[in-house]
Amino acid sequence: xxxxxxxxxxxxxxxxxxxxxxxxxxxxxxxxxxxxxxxxxxxxxxxxxxxxxxxxxxxxxxxxxxxxxxxxxxxxxxxxxxxxxxxxxxxxxxxxxxxxxxxxxxxxxxxxxxxxxxxxxxxxxxxxxxxxxxxxxxxxxxxxxxxxxxxxxxxxxxxxxxxxxxxxxxxxxxxxxxxxxxxxxxxxxxxxxxxxxxxxxxxxxxxxxxxxxxxxxxxxxxxxxxxxxxxxxxxxxxxxxxxxxxxxxxxxxxxxxxxxxxxxxxxxxxxxxxxxxxxxxxxxxxxxxxxxxxxxxxxxxxxxxxxxxxxxxxxxxxxxxxxxxxxxxxxxxxxxxxxxxxxxxxxxxxxxxxxxxxxxxxxxxxxxxxxxxxxxxxxxxxxxxxxxxxxxxxxxxxxxxxxxxxxxxxxxxxxxxxxxxxxxxxxxxxxxxxxxxxxxxxxxxxxxxxxxxxxxxxxxxxxxxxxxxxxxxxxxxxxxxxxxxxxxxxxxxxxxxxxxxxxxxxxxxxxxxxxxxxxxxxxxxxxxxxxxxxxxxxxxxxxxxxxxx
Numbered sequence: 001x002x003x004x005x006x007x008x009x010x011x012x013x014x015x016x017x018x019x020x021x022x023x024x025x026x027x028x029x030x031x032x033x034x035x036x037x038x039x040x041x042x043x044x045x046x047x048x049x050x051x052x053x054x055x056x057x058x059x060x061x062x063x064x065x066x067x068x069x070x071x072x073x074x075x076x077x078x079x080x081x082x083x084x085x086x087x088x089x090x091x092x093x094x095x096x097x098x099x100x101x102x103x104x105x106x107x108x109x110x111x112x113x114x115x116x117x118x119x120x121x122x123x124x125x126x127x128x129x130x131x132x133x134x135x136x137x138x139x140x141x142x143x144x145x146x147x148x149x150x151x152x153x154x155x156x157x158x159x160x161x162x163x164x165x166x167x168x169x170x171x172x173x174x175x176x177x178x179x180x181x182x183x184x185x186x187x188x189x190x191x192x193x194x195x196x197x198x199x200x201x202x203x204x205x206x207x208x209x210x211x212x213x214x215x216x217x218x219x220x221x222x223x224x225x226x227x228x229x230x231x232x233x234x235x236x237x238x239x240x241x242x243x244x245x246x247x248x249x250x251x252x253x254x255x256x257x258x259x260x261x262x263x264x265x266x267x268x269x270x271x272x273x274x275x276x277x278x279x280x281x282x283x284x285x286x287x288x289x290x291x292x293x294x295x296x297x298x299x300x301x302x303x304x305x306x307x308x309x310x311x312x313x314x315x316x317x318x319x320x321x322x323x324x325x326x327x328x329x330x331x332x333x334x335x336x337x338x339x340x341x342x343x344x345x346x347x348x349x350x351x352x353x354x355x356x357x358x359x360x361x362x363x364x365x366x367x368x369x370x371x372x373x374x375x376x377x378x379x380x381x382x383x384x385x386x387x388x389x390x391x392x393x394x395x396x397x398x399x400x401x402x403x404x405x406x407x408x409x410x411x412x413x414x415x416x417x418x419x420x421x422x423x424x425x426x427x428x429x430x431x432x433x434x435x436x437x438x439x440x441x442x443x444x445x446x447x448x449x450x451x452x453x454x455x456x457x458x459x460x461x462x463x464x465x466x467x468x469x470x471x472x473x474x475x476x477x478x479x480x481x482x483x484x485x486x487x488x489x490x491x492x493x494x495x496x497x498x499x500x501x502x503x504x505x506x507x508x509x510x511x512x513x514x515x516x517x518x519x520x521x522x523x524x525x526x527x528x529x530x531x532x533x534x535x536x537x538x539x540x541x542x543x544x545x546x547x548x549x
C-alpha cells in the first residue's frame with residue numbers, strides 16, 4: 001500500500017516529556033461539583049441556548065443548537081439541573097468570557113434515550129446531519145466541525161488518520177490508541193465509507209511503539225485497504241499538511257486543502273468520537289485529557305466536558321512551586337488566565353508549569369537575520385520578514401509574504417537565538433487583519449444600507465410624482481367631460497398645481513350645487529335681504545375674476 005515515506009522541510013526536535021504521563025491507563029475523572037459548558041465551542045461556531053435556569057436535563061440532552069454552517073450541537077455532559085446561564089472565561093489567551101450553561105450534577109449520570117444509527121440504511125446527508133447533531137468536531141485542538149469536513153470530501157483517494165501527536169508532554173492520543181484501538185479504527189472505517197476513500201493510512205510517530213503495535217493488531221482484522229505507518233519523530237509531523245506530505249508525498253501548496261489533492265485527514269480522537277456517535281448514538285460529552293508537568297500524579301483522564309480546570313487539577317496534584325498553567329502543549333498552547341476555564345472538545349492537555357520546567361523567557365533581543373527561523377519553518381515561509389512587517393504593522397506586506405500560511409507551530413521561536421516571541425507577533429498581525437476586515441465589512445454594509453436608503457427615497461419620490469401626474473391627467477379628463485375649463489398651461493405642467501386647481505373647481509361645483517335649507521316659509525323682507533347678499537357676493541367674485549391675470 002505504501003512503499004516509502006517522504007519528508008517535509010524544517011521542523012525541530014524538542015524533548016518529548018511523554019513518559020511522565022503515558023505509563024498509566026486512562027482513568028475516569030470523578031463527577032465535578034458543577035459543569036460550565038460554553039455555547040461557543042470554538043472560534044468558528046456558536047450555539048443558541050435551548051435551556052433555562054431551573055430546568056432538569058439528562059446526559060446527552062441538547063442544550064445548544066448550532067448556528068450557521070459551521071455550528072454543531074452542544075449537549076449536557078451529565079444529568080442535573082441548569083442553575084445559571086452566564087458568561088464564564090473561555091480557553092483563550094485573552095481571558096475573555098463567553099456565554100455558558102452551568103449544570104449542577106445530580107450524581108445519577110442518567111442518559112437520554114439513544115440508539116445507534118443504521119448507517120447502511122440512511123443517506124450520506126442523513127449521516128452528516130447525525131454527526132452534526134452529536135456535536136462531533138476535530139479533537140486535535142482546532143475543533144473544526146466533522147460534518148463539514150466530511151461533507152466537503154469528494155473524490156478522496158486516501159483517508160489519513162492522524163495519530164502522530166507530535167507536541168511534547170501530550171499523551172492522550174497515545175493512550176487512546178493503546179487502549180481503544182478497535183474503536184478508533186471502527187470510526188476510521190465509518191469516515192472512509194462516508195468519504196468514499198480507497199485506502200486508509202494511520203500515521204503514528206515512532207516514539208509510541210505500544211500504540212503502533214495495538215493499532216496494527218486491530219488493523220489486521222479489517223483486511224486490505226488500511227495500514228498503520230510509523231513516521232519519524234519530528235515536530236510538527238502532526239500538522240495536517242506535514243503528515244500528508246510524509247505519508248503520501250503530496251505537498252499541498254498555499255491556499256489549497258488536502259481535498260484538492262484527493263487526501264483527507266482526521267485525528268484519532270475524532271475517529272473514536274465518530275464510532276461512539278454512529279455505533280451507540282452517543283453525542284460528544286467527554287474526552288481524554290493529559291494532566292502533566294509539575295504535578296505529583298501525571299496521567300490521562302476521561303473528563304466530562306465543562307469540568308473546570310481548577311477541579312480537574314486536584315486529580316494530578318500540582319506541586320507548590322507551580323506558577324502557571326498551559327492548556328495544550330508548550331509549543332502551541334495558551335497560558336490560562338483563570339482556572340475557572342472549562343474543558344472543551346479541543347482541550348487535550350493541561351500542563352502545570354514551574355520555573356524549573358519552563359524557565360521565564362529571557363529578554364527579547366534584536367533580530368540578527370541569522371535565518372535559523374526560515375530553516376526550521378515547516379511551511380517554508382520567511383519568519384524574520386513576517387516578524388519585521390508584523391512589528392511595523394505593515395499588514396499588507398505581511399500578507400504578501402503569506403502570513404496566513406503560518407500554522408503557529410512555534411518552531412521559529414524555538415530556534416531563535418534572540419529569543420523573539422515570533423508567534424506572538426504573527427498572532428497579533430492576524431488579529432489586526434481580521435479586526436480591520438470586520439470593520440471594512442461593517443463599513444461596506446453601512447454604505448450599502450445608506451445607498452439603498454437614498455435609492456428607496458428617490459424611487460418613492462418618482463412613484464409619488466407618477467401617481468400625482470396620473471391623478472392630474474384623470475382630473476383633466478373629467479373636467480373636459482363636464483365642460484369645465486382645463487387648468488392653465490403653467491398649472492398643467494406641475495401635477496401638484498393641477499391637482500389643486502382641480503380641487504378648487506370641484507369645490508366650486510359642490511358650492512354651486514348646494515341648495516339652502518329651511519327657506520320655504522321666509523318673509524318677503526328676509527328673502528329680499530338674502531337676495532341682496534347673494535348679489536353682493538357675485539359682484540365681488542366677478543371683480544376677483546377680472547383682476548386675475
